[in-house]
Amino acid sequence: MTAQAQHSPSSPAAQRGWSALWKVEDWWAIWIGLGLVLAAVLLFKSGSSLQWLAVAPAKWHAPAELAAHFAAQWPRYAALFVLWSVLFGLGAWSLGLPLQHFLPSFACVFLVSILLYALGQWDQASRYSLEPPLVGLLLGLLVSNTIGVPRWAEAGFRVEFYIKTGIVLLGAGLPLTLIVWAGPTAIVQAAIASLVTFGVIYFVGIRLGLDRRLAAVLGTGGAVCGVSGAIAVAGAVGARKEHAPIAITLVVLWAIVMIFLLPLLSRALGLPTGVAGAWIGTSEFADAAGFAAAQAYGGYAGHVPGIGGSADAAVNAFTLMKVIGRDVWIGVWAFVLSFIAISRWDDTGIQQRARVSEIWHRFPKFVLGFLLASAAVSLFARGLNYGDYKKTVIPLLVAPLQGLRVWAFTFCFLSIGLTTRFRELASAGIKPFYAFTAGVVVNVVLGYLLSAQVFASFWTSFGQ
């Protein structure tokens, strides 16, 4: 259960038209992300930088070093907390979440995130596999499934809000030319994996006697965009109300398994960061879960012998595969399946129409923010030579934005664990489990073959 909405944006009409700009989470991720990009550019042009705000724990060996860092830098952490509280608080309030619940809850998320970030900066962290995304997830799962968290506190555990904002900020660190260059490969690879995975889940489900709508909801959850894909298609085909929770249970459980399994397998196989990121982007189900896995694997670069590529390559390759390759097609899947449901499947007694406009209405708008952030920084840096870009733009403009992105991701990873209560998930049933799991197995094997064999040289060079 989630926190009660204070002023309800319950009317679906509220999500249509101009009011969607302040009633839908994706748009708030864009306003926050692009607002920070704009602020960073303006400060840079005036000879300043967001650097002071984008504080992060430095590498440390002894606890005394860490304590000295916090003693010296606490005003910057306080300012960072105020910045995030205002930005996310404004968004949460506009979405209808009660601020008196959101703010104290977010304060806890922020404080624990500082500790997670600091843990990741310990010089022995990689030796003990203490990757902040994985530690944050496990810590959240442990707390929510043992001692529990109060219901009101869930207002501050907005997984998708944090990850979407982080993705927009991530765009500022990815040159538009790189997205244009790598995008087509990501789309081709994702299309192959999505179509095959959907087909396997759907047809195994039908063979097992599942309702066609449930099979389609499961298939989209496994093949396209996890929980988001499942609910988008559930609404488009008019699924029974118990269908979406079944798909959500299976997506959440398998996504958590994959957060740990895919980096583990990639590490055992010695995959370069770019290849592993592409594999995770092909075979992980949810954006938030995939970023946790990709960021954890990126942390191995330079620390674990035999792992080639840059630290950022895993996250960048994952982003292209998942966001550009899979997420953006969610509206198309919903439109096509709604058309098939209306024209070929059994009558539900409800009059529905397949509307092409649904492709736009269901489009994950935060992707536009990601592309605009990339375009804005790329345009700004266009007139500069590479030396100036590396010497000034990266440390004073790009790096602070990426620092803020890491914070947003950390809030998200912790929130995944804090909102996942295994005993509250809907019972999936054995047949949906078999159908979904068949798709998982095929998807993981296919994802490996495409990333590490068919397109191996592409993703390896991408990570250099």
Next chain:
Amino acid sequence: MNPAPAQAPRPGSKAADGVVKGRCRDCSSFNASPAELERAFPGLASMGSGYGAVRGNDGLCAMHGRYLSGLSSCGSFSRR
């Protein structure tokens, strides 16, 4: 010659009896509140969201026990 097949009325348009039916989004059985959707779908908030764009204008219909588009309609429409 076969008679022309009867066509289902477009959602929200006049039904066969001439009465204008509303769309689900205006029906008392329909609920699209993001907070209530996150309550009804356990796990939705842990790797998804009731507040995201992909939901479009979907909501839960208490009459038919379905999750569907707010632009749909049926003969049991009851304006809220």
